[in-house]
Amino acid sequence: MSEQTQTAAQRGRPKDPVKRQAILDAARDLFLSHGFAATSVDAVASAAGVSKLTVYSHFSDKGTLFSAAIASRCEMMMPLPIFALEEGESVEQVLERIGDAFMGMVESEDSVRLLRLLCALASQESEMAQLFFDAGPQRILGEIEQLLRRANQLQMLKVDNPAVAAEDFIGLLLGCHHMQVLIGCRQMSTQEERRERVQKAVRTFMCAHH
Numbered sequence: 288m289s290e291q292t293q294t295a296a297q298r299g300r301p302k303d304p305v306k307r308q309a310i311l312d313a314a315r316d317l318f319l320s321h322g323f324a325a326t327s328v329d330a331v332a333s334a335a336g337v338s339k340l341t342v343y344s345h346f347s348d349k350g351t352l353f354s355a356a357i358a359s360r361c362e363m364m365m366p367l368p369i370f371a372l373e374e375g376e377s378v379e380q381v382l383e384r385i386g387d388a389f390m391g392m393v394e395s396e397d398s399v400r401l402l403r404l405l406c407a408l409a410s411q412e413s414e415m416a417q418l419f420f421d422a423g424p425q426r427i428l429g430e431i432e433q434l435l436r437r438a439n440q441l442q443m444l445k446v447d448n449p450a451v452a453a454e455d456f457i458g459l460l461l462g463c464h465h466m467q468v469l470i471g472c473r474q475m476s477t478q479e480e481r482r483e484r485v486q487k488a489v490r491t492f493m494c495a496h497h
Contacts, residue, residue: 314356319400322408322417323353338403350418357422364392365439370430378438379489385431386460386485393465394475402469423488428453444496452496 289443313334317326332339346352365388372381392398405416428450435449446452462484467473474483 291452302345306335307343310337310342310345311356311359314352314362315397318353318356318415319397319404321413322404323349323418328352350414353415354418354422357419358426360397361392363421364388365393365427367430370434372434372437372441378434378443379493381434382456382489382492383485385434385489386456387482389427389457390460390476390481390485393461394468394481397412399468399475406469424457426481428457431456444493446496452492454497456488456492459491460485464469477492 312330314326314331317330319333324348329339330343330344335342342352346355365385369384369388370381370393372378393402401419405412407421409416431453432449435444435446435452438444439446439449449467462472464484468475
């Protein structure tokens with residue numbers, strides 16, 4: 288049986304979620320350490336303790352694997368339910384919940400390392416940067432945009448352009464502080480400092496859209 292035939296057969300089998308997570312964890316660590324171009328599927332398979340064919344049975348190519356590793360990390364730290372505006376909740380409550388999770392994620396050691404790596408390799412690995420943005424930040428912006436559209440429908444906010452407003456909210460959360468953290472001239476915030484920044488960002492955002 289050829290490798291192509293073996294791969295096709297393996298792709299038809301039920302996927303093992305434990306192996307899938309092991310592959311994603313290994314991929315994230317290797318991409319963080321070596322970048323996109325220097326990380327091979329063979330290396331990911333070895334680190335995950337699976338075969339190369341098993342990796343390809345879950346992910347069709349390296350780009351898909353990288354995107355899935357980023358999306359998995361975002362979904363773990365910012366699961367979709369946190370974006371939902373439930374009955375009895377205020378928009379402020381949901382935005383604070385999103386803000387707390389977002390700041391906890393972007394100021395984690397893994398996120399800071401990845402962003403520094405992306406900046407360092409910006410001229411060499413534009414594909415990695417685009418895959419990262421689409422799988423991570425763009426997903427979050429899209430979910431916030433949908434929340435704002437829902438708030439508009441319920442007449443809880445007046446947001447003329449939800450897509451732009453979603454970007455504005457992220458900008459309020461990050462401010463200059465995050466840039467200072469990335470370039471190494473400021474320490475990451477304490478949980479209390481992040482909480483205060485989130486509350487201030489939400490107040491400012493709500494004042495602009497009431």
